[in-house]
Amino acid sequence: MTNKNDFPGEFEQMVLLSILRLGNDATAIKIRGELQQTAGRAVSRGALYRTLDRMEAKSFVDWRTVEPTEERGGHARRVYVVEKAGIKTLRASREALENLWDGLGSILETGK
Amino acid sequence: MKRPPFLFSRFLSWCLGDTLQGSAVVGDLNEEYHELRSRGFGTRADLWFLWQAVAIGLPYLAERLIARPLVQLRSDLRFSMRSLLRSPSYLGVTAGSLILGIGVNTAIFSVVNGVLIRPLPYPDQERLIDMGEFNPAEVCEGCGLSASPATFQAWQGTVGVFEKIGASTDDQVTLGEGLGRRRVQLGNATPALLELLGANVNRGRLFSDVTLIDDIREGAVVVSEQIWRTIYGADPEIVGKTILVDSRPRNVVGVMDPGFRYLAGVDIWAPLELRDLDQHARNLWVVALTSHGVSSDEVAARLASIDESLASVDPTNHAEWETRTQPLREAFLHELGPPAAAIFLMAVALAVLLIACANIASVSGARSLERMREMSVRAALGAGRGRLFRETLTESIVLASIGGVAGIAIAYGFSGVLETKLGGFFPPWLQIGVDVRLLAFSAFVAGLTVLVAGLVPALRVSRVDVMGALRRAGYSTSSGARTVKWQALLVTLQIAMGLVLVGAATLSVRSYIQISRFDDLGYNPYGVRSVGLSLDDDSMGVSNRNSVVGSASESLEPLAAGRQVVVEQERFLGTFGPFDSASPVSVEGSESPVSNSIVPRHGVSVSPGYFELLEIPVIRGRVFDIQDERRGVGVVVVNEKAASVLWPGENALGKTMRIADENDAGVLTVVGIVGDIVVSPLQASRSGHPRIYTLFSQSPGARPTLLFRGSPGTRTEVLEMISSVQADLTLLEVSSLEEMLIRWIKPQSVAVRIMGGMSVLALVLASVGIYGMLALAVTTRRREIGIRIALGSTHWGVARLIMTRVAFLFAVGALLGLGGSSLLSGLGGAMGITLGTNEIGTLLNSVAILALVCLIAAGRPLLDAVRTNPSLTTRGDG
Numbered sequence: 002m003t004n005k006n007d008f009p010g011e012f013e014q015m016v017l018l019s020i021l022r023l024g025n026d027a028t029a030i031k032i033r034g035e036l037q038q039t040a041g042r043a044v045s046r047g048a049l050y051r052t053l054d055r056m057e058a059k060s061f062v063d064w065r066t067v068e069p070t071e072e073r074g075g076h077a078r079r080v081y082v083v084e085k086a087g088i089k090t091l092r093a094s095r096e097a098l099e100n101l102w103d104g105l106g107s108i109l110e111t112g113k
Numbered sequence: 114m115k116r117p118p119f120l121f122s123r124f125l126s127w128c129l130g131d132t133l134q135g136s137a138v139v140g141d142l143n144e145e146y147h148e149l150r151s152r153g154f155g156t157r158a159d160l161w162f163l164w165q166a167v168a169i170g171l172p173y174l175a176e177r178l179i180a181r182p183l184v185q186l187r188s189d190l191r192f193s194m195r196s197l198l199r200s201p202s203y204l205g206v207t208a209g210s211l212i213l214g215i216g217v218n219t220a221i222f223s224v225v226n227g228v229l230i231r232p233l234p235y236p237d238q239e240r241l242i243d244m245g246e247f248n249p250a251e252v253c254e255g256c257g258l259s260a261s262p263a264t265f266q267a268w269q270g271t272v273g274v275f276e277k278i279g280a281s282t283d284d285q286v287t288l289g290e291g292l293g294r295r296r297v298q299l300g301n302a303t304p305a306l307l308e309l310l311g312a313n314v315n316r317g318r319l320f321s322d323v324t325l326i327d328d329i330r331e332g333a334v335v336v337s338e339q340i341w342r343t344i345y346g347a348d349p350e351i352v353g354k355t356i357l358v359d360s361r362p363r364n365v366v367g368v369m370d371p372g373f374r375y376l377a378g379v380d381i382w383a384p385l386e387l388r389d390l391d392q393h394a395r396n397l398w399v400v401a402l403t404s405h406g407v408s409s410d411e412v413a414a415r416l417a418s419i420d421e422s423l424a425s426v427d428p429t430n431h432a433e434w435e436t437r438t439q440p441l442r443e444a445f446l447h448e449l450g451p452p453a454a455a456i457f458l459m460a461v462a463l464a465v466l467l468i469a470c471a472n473i474a475s476v477s478g479a480r481s482l483e484r485m486r487e488m489s490v491r492a493a494l495g496a497g498r499g500r501l502f503r504e505t506l507t508e509s510i511v512l513a514s515i516g517g518v519a520g521i522a523i524a525y526g527f528s529g530v531l532e533t534k535l536g537g538f539f540p541p542w543l544q545i546g547v548d549v550r551l552l553a554f555s556a557f558v559a560g561l562t563v564l565v566a567g568l569v570p571a572l573r574v575s576r577v578d579v580m581g582a583l584r585r586a587g588y589s590t591s592s593g594a595r596t597v598k599w600q601a602l603l604v605t606l607q608i609a610m611g612l613v614l615v616g617a618a619t620l621s622v623r624s625y626i627q628i629s630r631f632d633d634l635g636y637n638p639y640g641v642r643s644v645g646l647s648l649d650d651d652s653m654g655v656s657n658r659n660s661v662v663g664s665a666s667e668s669l670e671p672l673a674a675g676r677q678v679v680v681e682q683e684r685f686l687g688t689f690g691p692f693d694s695a696s697p698v699s700v701e702g703s704e705s706p707v708s709n710s711i712v713p714r715h716g717v718s719v720s721p722g723y724f725e726l727l728e729i730p731v732i733r734g735r736v737f738d739i740q741d742e743r744r745g746v747g748v749v750v751v752n753e754k755a756a757s758v759l760w761p762g763e764n765a766l767g768k769t770m771r772i773a774d775e776n777d778a779g780v781l782t783v784v785g786i787v788g789d790i791v792v793s794p795l796q797a798s799r800s801g802h803p804r805i806y807t808l809f810s811q812s813p814g815a816r817p818t819l820l821f822r823g824s825p826g827t828r829t830e831v832l833e834m835i836s837s838v839q840a841d842l843t844l845l846e847v848s849s850l851e852e853m854l855i856r857w858i859k860p861q862s863v864a865v866r867i868m869g870g871m872s873v874l875a876l877v878l879a880s881v882g883i884y885g886m887l888a889l890a891v892t893t894r895r896r897e898i899g900i901r902i903a904l905g906s907t908h909w910g911v912a913r914l915i916m917t918r919v920a921f922l923f924a925v926g927a928l929l930g931l932g933g934s935s936l937l938s939g940l941g942g943a944m945g946i947t948l949g950t951n952e953i954g955t956l957l958n959s960v961a962i963l964a965l966v967c968l969i970a971a972g973r974p975l976l977d978a979v980r981t982n983p984s985l986t987t988r989g990d991g
Contacts, residue, residue, distance in 0.1 A: 029141050047169040050138055066133065069140060072147040074116065076140025077133065 008094050009061065009087075015040055016052055017061060017091055020081050027081040028067075029053065053081065061087035117146045118159055121166040128170030130177060138169065186507075193508040204512070206476050206881050211516025211559045213874060214469030216523025218555045221462035221867070223528050223548050233442055234374055236311040237402060240276075242412070243444035244268065244399040247437040257444060258437055260399050263392045263430070267419050268399070274415045278401040279306025280385060283376050285647065285816070286359045287843060288344070296647050296843050297340065299358070300379035307382070309402040310375055315341075317352035317367025320384045328384045332363040335382040338371040358383075393430045400441060412438060458864065461617050461871055466555065468610045468875050470562040472882035475603045477566035479889040481505070502572070509567025513560040520559065524552055531863075600890050604883055605926040608963055611879030612930025615959040616937050618872030619952040625865040628858050631851065635790035637728040638850035644669065644819040644831055645845035653841075659810050661841045662817045666720075668834040673821035680720040682814040717804070718812035724750075724787055726820055734766045734785035741784075742810045749781035752789050755803035770805075781807065816845075825849065876959060880966045887922075887970035891915060895978045903983040911979055919971040927960055 009017060019035040020027040033049055036042045056062045063084050066077040083091075102109075116122075122139060129135025142165055149158040197204045232238050245258020260268075265280050281302040288297045304320045312319060315338060320328045327333075336351070345351050355362045358381065369382060390396070403412055416436040423431040488501055528547050631638050646665060648658060666678040721737040723729075732753055741748050749770065756765035768783045790804070809817065826834075828847045835844065855862075894915065901911050934956060 029138070030145060045168065046141075046165060047172055050169060051172065054134070066137070070144075072144055073140035074122070074143040076136045076143060078140055078144075079134070079137040 008097070009056070009090050012044075012048075012052060013056055013061070014091065014094060015042065016049070016056065017083055017087050020062065020083050025080065028078055029081075032081065056087070059086070060084055061090060115147075115150060117143055117162045118166075121163050125166040125170045128174040128177070130173070135173075142166070142169075185503075189504055189507040190511065192504055193511045196504075196508060197511065200480065203476060203480050206885070207473050207512055207563070208516045208519065210469040210472040210476075210878055211513070211563065212519045212523055213878070214466045214559045215517060215520025215552075215555045216527055217871060217874075218462045218466045219520075219524035219547055219552045220527035220531060221458055222551045222555070223524075224531055225456070225459045226548050226551060233445065234311075234372070235309075235441075237309075238442065239440075240403045240405075241309065241441035242401050242403060242438045243441045244278075244401055244416075244436065244438050246395055246434040248434050257398065258439070259395045260397050260436075261393050261395045261430070262387045262390045262397060263427070264395075264419075264423060264434075264436075265397050265399055266387065267423055268401070268416070268436075271415055271419065274404060274407055274412055275401045276404045277305045277309040278399065279303045279309055280387075280397040280399045281306050281376065282385065282390075282396050282398065283379060286381070287647070288340075288356065288358055288381070290357050290360065295344075296845055297380035298376075298378045300376045300382045301385040302382060303385045303387075306385075306400060309400065310373070312373045312375075313370040314367035315370050316349075317365070319367055320382075325384055328366070329386050332358075332361060333366045333384060334358065334363045335367040335369050336365055337369050337380050337382075340380045341368045401438075409438070458867070461614060461868060464610050464614050464617075465871050465875050465878075466558065468607060468614075468878050468882070470559065471603050471607050471610070472878050473559070473562045474566045475600070475607075475882045475886040477509075477563070478569070478599070479885045481567075481569070506564075506567055509563050512567070513563040516563065517556045517560055520556065521552060524555075600886050601922055604886050604890075604922050605929065607879040607882045607886075608923060608926025608967075609929035609933060611876050611963060612927060612956070612959060613933035613937070614872045614875040616930070616934025616956055618868045619934075619955045620937055621865050621868040623952050625858075625861055628861060629855075631854055633791075635729065635788050638854055640822050641727065641850040642672070642821055642823060642825060643846070643848050643850055643853070645816070645848070646819065646835075647816050647843045647845050648841060655810070655813055658814075658817075662809075662819075664837060665817075665835045665842065666819055668837065669819055669821065669826075669831070671834070672826045672830075673823040676822060677722040677726065678819050678821040679722040679726050680809045680817050680819055681723060682718040682809055682812060682817060718807040718809040718814060720809045723806075723820070726822065727790075729790060730788040732786045732788055733764075734783070736785050736787065737806075737808055741808055745811070747779050747781040747811060748784045748808060750785040750787055750806040751783055752787050752804040752806075754789050755805055756783075756786050758803045820850075876962065880963065883963065883966050884970040887919060887967055888974050891919075891971045891974040891978070895974070895981075898975070898978040899981070899983040902979065908979045912975060915971060915975050919967055923964060923967045927963070931956070931960070 015036055016032060019032045019039070022039070023031050023035055029046070029049060032053075033044060033046065036044055036049075053062065057064070061084055062081050064079040064081045067080055069075050069077045122143075125142065126135060126139055129138055142162060146158055146162045149161060154161070233241070235241060243258055244260060246260050246264055247258065260280070262280075265278075268275070269278055271278075279302065281300060283301070284299045285296050286299045288295055302320075304322050304325055307319050308321075314335060317335070318324075319335060320333060324333075334356070336345070336356075341347060341351060348354070351365050352367060354365050356365055357363070363381075363383070385397075416438065420431070420435050424434075488505075492498065492501060524547050646662070648661065653661070662680055666680060669678050719737070721739055721742065724731065724736040734750075736750055737748065751759070751765060759765065759770070760768055765783050765786055769780050770783070771780060787806070826847065828844070831847050832844055835842070898911050898915070901914075902908070
């Protein structure tokens with residue numbers, strides 16, 4: 002039996018996938034852009050930052066800093082990476098969903 | 114490059130906290146802000162930044178200020194609870210000390226507060242005065258002030274001095290009829306008295322001056338809430354109904370509010386009709402409300418002029434009497450007796466609180482030193498000093514809360530027990546109950562002790578030199594000379610206070626033993642049964658009454674196993690229902706200066722056999738016999754005191770006298786002189802009062818008590834036995850003289866138990882505190898002991914060094930304690946209480962117990978230290 006905390010929430014999954022998609026350039030601004038462009042999901046900055054903090058506490062993500070620029074007012078930029086635990090939880094979540102979807106294809110197609 | 118609005122940028126940084134993470138968020142916003150500006154948004158970019166700063170910052174701020182501290186608090190609380198539960202003895206001693214300190218103190222203080230501090234439950238109580246007439250020739254110990262109707266009416270006519278003046282009396286009456294009838298207490302009061310005491314009714318109305326004439330004519334009464342509920346089943350239609358009082362129909366006009374407290378146990382209130390009373394019998398209790406701005410001197414001057422005019426008009430009844438006044442509160446306190454007992458109890462409660470606080474301080478101190486190493490390890494492992502400080506403080510707060518809440522519960526419980534046990538013995542005006550201010554004070558003192566006791570180690574922990582403490586831990590955790598001095602002071606204080614309390618307890622036990630010994634009262638109360646009766650018809654003639662009482666006496670003979678059943682008027686040697694103390698006694702045939710003077714009459718009418726039954730010795734002459742009853746010649750027996758007062762230096766035998774209110778008796782001849790008796794074991798003076806004994810068969814009165822020695826007999830048995838005469842009388846009480854005496858001293862007995870309990874408690878608390886503190890003091894010297902032994906000291910030499918110090922502390926504490934106890938016993942001696950061998954033995958035993966505690970407390974760690982290899986103790990592993 003898998004613990005419910007082992008699975009990320011829907012938004013967390015989206016954020017993790019966005020980070021993976023962005024590769025070495027996953028800053029908060031870019032993650033937000035990716036979510037909007039690819040998933041069509043507009044998110045507030047506050048919600049995104051808090052989600053990133055939460056996933057950091059769960060060891061799903063980590064970050065490194067990049068040298069500050071003038072336009073950032075001397076503040077460093079954080080670039081996020083998905084940790085092993087994050088990959089593991091994404092995998093578990095995907096497997097669970099695939100298991101649930103298994104055999105339900107016809108219903109999805111015909112709507113019956 | 115244009116910077117984003119500075120204020121909001123700072124606000125966001127502040128909300129996010131001064132972290133790298135926060136800085137990155139601000140940086141992201143800055144970056145987006147500049148992008149917006151580069152796209153041509155000017156003010157809109159500023160507004161956007163403002164909005165984002167608030168939207169992102171506020172949730173972070175809320176988390177930082179509210180959510181995170183709450184989580185921290187929860188974690189600290191959990192940690193404190195775990196830490197406390199790991200040391201159950203510490204938790205038990207500290208919380209126990211707190212609970213007892215707060216609980217016992219508040220309960221005792223609440224009673225004392227009720228007696229000494231709390232105002233009377235009457236409006237304008239500071240202007241209420243108790244008034245009465247005083248005759249220097251009659252000093253009646255424990256008697257309150259009373260006045261005659263004639264004098265009261267003269268006072269009523271005073272204009273300007275009194276705003277209101279009222280009077281009352283009380284009496285026993287029979288309520289109802291047939292088998293359902295019962296004796297109840299009747300309070301007669303003038304409307305003004307009820308008004309000035311703020312009396313109120315639940316339903317109906319009170320008497321007023323306007324309705325007084327009609328009320329008296331129609332026999333209006335106000336019933337107490339208690340009998341309205343118990344007898345009339347809280348009948349909502351009671352007002353207007355008629356009830357039978359002494360076989361007379363009376364009209365209920367109201368139900369008294371239960372909050373009105375004046376005369377004890379009054380069931381029915383009726384308007385006082387002064388015209389029905391003997392105008393010169395001083396039976397009225399008078400209370401007046403002085404006018405605003407009138408001084409006590411003005412009141413005294415006006416009353417003195419009334420005294421003068423009364424004496425000039427009627428010298429026989431007023432010449433030797435003068436008016437006395439006192440604040441009503443003082444009169445009530447006088448009724449309670451000296452406040453010394455209350456103050457004594459208060460001092461003891463305070464001492465228990467002091468010991469409890471010393472205990473908490475010493476045990477907390479010991480624990481903090483014990484935990485120093487644990488704290489140092491945690492600090493070395495990265496626990497912040499703030500966190501350690503917070504945890505230590507939280508532990509104290511948890512402890513203070515547990516102790517405080519339980520202490521408050523104990524205070525309420527204990528004061529409830531006191532009220533239940535003693536409520537009936539307190540006057541009605543006295544309100545016992547937990548005083549919230551006192552509760553807050555006790556909780557504050559005890560809580561503060563816990564907090565200070567916790568705060569000091571917390572501060573110490575937060576400033577701990579980690580490496581130094583780790584190196585030292587195990588050798589010595591001593592914090593220097595100041596700590597040692599504190600330890601010494603606490604140990605000395607606890608020994609001294611413990612002994613003083615034991616001294617106080619032994620003194621109170623001794624005083625109780627003195628009053629509970631009934632063998633020097635001048636009569637023998639042991640084994641005397643008493644059956645109190647009341648004739649339902651007060652106006653029954655003496656001969657009819659004698660025949661009813663005679664039948665009742667004969668009926669009870671089986672219980673007396675063939676021995677005589679004797680009769681006395683009123684209950685318990687005439688105490689509960691004394692004759693009019695001011696009834697004039699005229700002495701005839703005496704040439705002494707006291708001849709024909711008016712002397713107090715502490716009298717009781719008795720049947721033949723009374724003196725033999727109570728074993729009251731006959732000094733001269735004889736006591737009553739059957740022949741006296743048959744002959745019908747007026748005879749009287751006096752006690753030695755009465756003989757010496759009435760006929761000083763003369764032989765009282767054969768002298769004659771008259772008692773003003775006993776018209777039937779005519780001239781009475783003294784046939785015997787008997788020994789003095791002390792009715793109450795609480796009577797401060799054991800010399801006794803002048804007493805005059807008349808023959809029951811020759812005296813009027815409707816409340817006989819049958820006395821006999823024999824089997825107790827239950828109330829039902831007695832009721833069955835007297836069933837033949839049950840139509841004429843009501844059984845009041847089946848008891849024994851001994852039971853009555855014990856009931857009399859019950860408040861003292863409860864007080865002694867409280868004292869005893871508190872002294873045992875104090876001794877246990879002090880022992881625990883002393884043990885903890887001394888054991889710690891010796892343990893902290895382990896390294897020093899190791900070094901001394903390593904340098905060549907003998908075990909005996911080291912032991913002597915340590916034990917001399919302990920013995921010194923003990924000696925100082927014991928001397929202070931014994932000094933305090935002897936001071937107390939000096940006070941006790943002044944009150945007539947002398948300590949016997951047993952009490953001194955108890956005190957010495959307590960000294961021995963505390964000495965043993967000190968010996969074990971210091972000896973155990975000392976033995977441990979000297980037995981351990983010095984190389985271990987000096988290294989810190991031992």
